[in-house]
Amino acid sequence: MSFGTINILQNNLAEVIVDEGVVMDEISVDEYHDFLLNNLEAPMGLLINKKNSYSYTFEAQKSIVHLDAIKSMAVVTQTSGAVMSTKTLINVNGNIYRNIKLFQERENALSWLYKELSTQ
Template sequence: MGIHQISFAKVSVLSNDIVEITVDSGVDITLDMVNELHHLLLSLFSGSFSLLINKSNSYSTQLDALIHFGTLPTIDKIAIFAPNKLAKMSAEFSASIPSSATLNIEVFSERDDALSWLQ
């Protein structure tokens, strides 16, 4: 389907409505980075789509970026693959942000479970 490298992450199109985002290790995600990601996603999908956020790398996200991330109206569901305790805590905090409240977000410790839920 295709792999796209942006300034801070690898974006892999897994199907016609599912994309996996793997942020590079050590990145601090800013609002500009979220805008870069949104621009790519809107260029890849004409309708709604779901995200698999792969938290296998350690990174941080600035609060304004986290709030803005959930505002893209074409996002259907978000599965977060959090393979360890710290990633799970971070994912659960991200899912609790008010702009994320209207999104359908689930956190999984197994990537295959996250993918199955998206499908």
């Protein structure tokens, strides 16, 4: 991917790692959504691993979570800056995406996603 790595963990679950310093724009979001729709089964879960620092254009912020095939998103944040940027992203979208949860540990995030995806 031009913006980072998407690791498929199972047929409806992927881990997304955006590269350090990337600015996600509408083109990156389209590439991201196309990959998810072409490589995962819906309903899908995403583990967003925010181990790197990156940003979004305003247009990308508004469209990044607008994909009906996504059932649940777990965001792994290890810094206060990552927590703040994730909460801002949720607020920009008017909290329309309700099934998103923040975690400090990747293992806890995965456990939550497996549970979410098993209750369809």
